[in-house]
Amino acid sequence: MRLTRRTVLGSTGALALSGAMPAFAGRSRAVPDLWIGTGGDGHTYPGATVPFGMVQVSPDTDTENWANCSGYHRGDPSIMGFSHTHLSGTGIADMMDVLVVPARGPVKLRPGAPDKPGEGYRQTYAQESAEPGYYACTLGNGVRSELTAEARVGWQRHRFPAGPGHLLIDLGNYRDSRPGEGPLIDDSRIELESDGILIGSRRTFRWAKGRRIHFAMQVSRKPDRITLHAGDQVVNGAIATADRVRAVLHYDDAGSAPIVVRTAVSAVDMAGARTNLAASASRDFDAARRQAIGDWADALKTVKIDGGSDDQRVVMATALYHAMLAPTLFSDVDDRYIGLDRLVHSVPKGEQAYSTYSTWDTYRTLHPLLTLVAPDRARSLVRDLVRQTQQSAYGPPCWPLQGVETGTMIGWHSVAIMAEAAAKGIDADYAAAWPAIRTRAFDAKAPDLVNSRARGTYIARGYLPADQVDESVSRTQEYAYDDWAMAALAAKAGATDDAARLRERSRNYRNVLDPTIGLARPKLADGSWLTPYDPIQLGHIKRYHDFTEANGWQTTFLNQHDLYGQIAHFGGDAKFAARLDALFAAPSTLPKDAPPDISGLIGQYAHGNEPDQHVPYLYAYVGQPWKTQALVRKILTTMYKRAPDGIIGNDDCGQMSAWFVMSALGLYPVDPVAAVYVFGSPLFTRAELKVGGKRKVVIEAPGNRVDTPYVTAVTWNGKPWTKSWIAHDDLVAGGTLRFTMSATPDPAFGAKLADRPPSFGRPAA
Template identity: 85%
Template sequence: MKITRRALLGSSGALALTGAIPAAARSVKAAPNLWIGTGGDGHTYPGATMPFGMVQVSPDTDTENWANCSGYHHGDPTMMGFSHTHLSGTGIADLMDVLVVPGRGAVKLLPGAPDKPGEGYRQTYTQEVTEPGYYAVTLGNGVRSELTAETRVGWQRHHFPAGPGHLLVDLGNYRDSRPGEGPLIDESRIELDTDGTLTGSRRTFRWAKGRRIHFAMHVSPKPDRITLYADTQGVNGAIVTADRVRAVLHYDNAGAAPIVVRTAVSAVDMAGARTNLAASYFREFDVARRQAIRNWADTLKVVKVEGGTDDARVIMTTALYHAMIAPTLFSDVDGRYVGPDREVHSVPAGEQAYSTYSTWDTYRTLHPLLTLVAPDRAKSLVRDLIRQTQQSAYGPPCWPLQGVETGTMIGWHSVAIMAEAAAKGIDADYAAAWPAIRTRAFDPAAPDLVNSRARGTYIERGYLPADTVDESVSRTQEYAYDDWAMATLAQKAGAKEDADRLRLRSRNYRNVLDPAIGLARPKFADGSWLKPYDPIQLGHTKRYRDFTEANGWQTTFLNQHDLYGQIAHFGGDAKFASRLDALFAAPSTLPKDAPPDISGLLGQYAHGNEPDQHVPYLYAYVGQPWKTQALVRKLLDTMYRNAPDGIIGNDDCGQMSAWFVMSALGFYPVDPVAAVYVFGSPLFTHAEVRVGKGRKLVVEAPGNRADTPYVAAVQWNGKPWTKSWISHADLAAGGTLRFTMSATPNPAFGAKLADRPPSFGQPAA
């Protein structure tokens, strides 16, 4: 998607906008549209889960393609069945465990080709219905299937036509292997217990290498018989073990009554799965469904909006839903879980363990959103991250998935999540995490993963040379931001000298910003800059890419924490502002080998990927917040749609959605660790936000319309507010934030030095 700057900002500074203008503010409740994100590259799924739940029971249309990272892609011609664990919005596929396939006729043990229904057990499908906590579909064989969920238990109900039918339970639903790799699944097992419960487990080697999953399944009514398979070979007895195993539950008259399947999972062992199943609150599908729907309805009440367009309100509610899915619960009902050391641990009483932390993405907006609207959940998450930091050989987590540190992306941004929580007053034992964090910060001999490659070189030189380290420019800048976050944690732990050292080191980002051209630029080991240099390119050789899912334009503004340092480095306000203008005005062209993650281009700004998402707000730091207002409103209107392809890039465990929620409310955490929000352009006329027990934030923008993107004035609790920002402490205490909106800019608002956002712990002036 490409948008020219000419369409965004006219020469007079007015914004050219289109769209329906509501006659008056409306308070009609907008139900979420869970198809949003299931098409395009959003990578979300339509199935049933609970807020931050352990189980995500959802249909799988494929398990292999990049489009199917969540297991589902809108418009795929066939469906495999329904599995119990899924990732929401990621760019890598995994999970999709314990696949259940309702079948009729001859038993087929393999799925077959995606475009050939009937070749295997794949089927066509129609009449899909999805809402928070519920999904239903009619399969090509005439079976009507329904899904719902409890926190640790997935429910399925299948309505068969009269006559024979069966359920296939497939633990071999990945392809055999990838080139140059071993099997993707091994050590699989299914047992038929004496009470009729089906239990089992498998080990997988997709993204999270060596991940184990266990399950316990209760089916009612009981099948007439069960056959077990080692791969595709039938076996006798009540236990089957092999790399890939399957079970088929046969019914002589499957249509006699709905077949209800309850499945619990555990990362610990099959006994843990059985305990989770036994703790299931309900024994009827409809009761579980009603409770799931009620739970989601209450969860989504944390933000209520009025005004705007019908589509905008639907997108807002859906974005909030997607922001409440991950991180996912990982501890069993008895408190046991698998830590990043692959050992079994137990959480302290009243606490929980979690998985699925996409920290490179979510530290930016998802976690700040939770800190504001769900502070108890934020506290639970940060306490879990502290435990994981203590348990992991690598210290602070990067991308942990079900007990496995994948090391995906760059940096170790869980420190940013912990530092943000500390800066905003979330109660946790940060000092307990500091020894492991300190090792990551200062010991070049500490074990590294891909995410922390060449950390010792960074510590020694202050930057990573482009001729020796891949993605050197992005790594240098993101390591520097983690230095900033670690400085906050060091201060919290009482390590003042370490904090001072890290703050100084956090300015290393400047070592890969060439002030002569005002761009990020690869630097070699001898200190020279790459020449010739085209910031459109991804790398200076095929071997070395200089940036992470970005190019030189997008990486120029990675810095979030020392904005006034970067402004000075580039030569002052005017030059920095012109660089921002140039970013949004540049041709939206990319090299042929650009990854699909670089999407949602407005000039060279890429909204569909995380590194740039704070950049529209940077105009506030040079006293030009009206440009921020214009950009934010345009991005809200054009980068999100009420359609399956309505998220311009991977939702990344709710990060893209969280950006919409916070920006639509009118403020954004440019530097989450700074504990302040920069104003943008609210999308609605009225919003109410729960910010803790008994506290409410009201955001008003009376008369706000599609053609009034600019902020003429602000009031806080009835008093004039001249700043272009506000603190977290103010918003979290509750109150009324009132925007006066306008069709034309007010260049005076937020222009004074004293009214600009603080950065690096200091005000602009």
């Protein structure tokens, strides 16, 4: 529907959030603190979105620095404005599309330096407020700005002081190119339609090279005049085209009434953005805000908790919130989307397309969490991944962003997401994806990206030589895990011989583990081990890092699927346990060239980055789960806190947060494809999970306190449970899992071979 002055002005009063969010009230329903992760290296944003929404309308304090990958960093001295798309927790910046700047005084087309508000259109800001689905702040020019969102539409409401003001819409809000780079923006357009709607688009070359975004924008008050700018030149007419374009909406008395801006986006075309805008369900800003609040209340009530401290409950609520931001909706309301072949496709009715799959991170815990508490969403995502696998020239996706395969990180871990879903009985056409997956698995001449570098060498040799291939040790092990996942998908597709071949190949991880020293170690093309070797270092020469965002210590335990094979390779339970002990006891020293991703150290264990995050749970495989319990509780209580720097590393599209949620529940998917959860140390006295339909799981730990990290007994539906793990199928059938907690460990619990978790499709022998 069209937004009118009457509908906007009829509901401009402030909405009391405390009265609008009854679902978050009470001791077990803590309100998420959206500032958690916005400082330090968390890289989250505080702006408004809905669960898995296409639009994330949020403040931008900068678009360029490491700290501002999400567009925002807590404590930055100035603000640029409010844009409509953002990434949560990533280590690379992109998006931040369609920037709106509420301004007064002379028109300024450039933002200026971050530490010099007023030099350009940057301003100071204060009085920030953020809740799920809503953000507000007061700008230095006196404008009070509020943000809310629908799935495909962002809402902004700006209250100007009396007198003139203007809205700048900037499609050129990235820096100019540096020497040796191509343009970051090479083609932009803004057009004023006859009905007063602004439409436009731009093509960008940041992370996702050649990504296109389109928008349609409607304002509640007709401007007194509009000027369009192509570069720095004013355009005579209704259309501006250039590499960077801007529009300025001038109001002679901007303060006479609030100005509401409603903006829809589309990756398909401007017509798609207009269709998304027309389909907006809300009649005004406050209605949109109430709907967003309700959407979040419904999503977050899938997990209820009791016990713990006030701050721990807030951290838990926030972690669940962050775990429901991505992947992001990518199909328009008319079902169209851009595939990884850069062509327009339509999803089947009732389904959706998605973007922002950080698969190297999220296959580990985020997707397992969704299969547990949001199975319908998990099914929608895996069906989308099947389609993307069919459409991409590279087969199974690695890191797709807005219709572009970025190839970021290593491996092609969407196969793990699909294999896990298949193992958990989530319905999708896995056989339709298998031909493209098979090409990735066996055809050495199939096209590669950085993530799959030297795949043919891996297929031929069974490992990657450190004197020929960058990140050879990590690549070998992660390619092996993808072999394991592809084996499961081959079996699902009925390709029995392929499955057997891939299962055997998945044990290639051993080829870069030196059993004589019990460490991952670079292997050279002649088959010899790298000598001399220091596992603290990242690589043996400047040209090559031997590991991916890790060193030899952290890469030693990358294997997730063949734990008993690795235990045997290292000489048995005692030696493997000793290696784990050594990892956590080693000095926490890193080389000078270590990336900031290696953070959250306990010894050489790095919780702030993904490769290690299953490692505390490995003690269960040698019959020492009490060590897992102590470590997990320590990580839960020291690596996460209620503060802007409360996430110890990049949240990576919710992976760090999902680790907290799962571990605080007392469960962890060491090998997601195995469809089992290893027990850790539950943080709360009680949790209730909705697990699909009317089924629920209750997790109890009566009397649980900060000084009782150890599990001494477990019951499942009232019966003794001696295993240190539980299968997904058992859990989602519903029931009560009860932990008896203690201040002292019980070495007997989970120690027997029969009680240890399965691995490589079998329990411990």
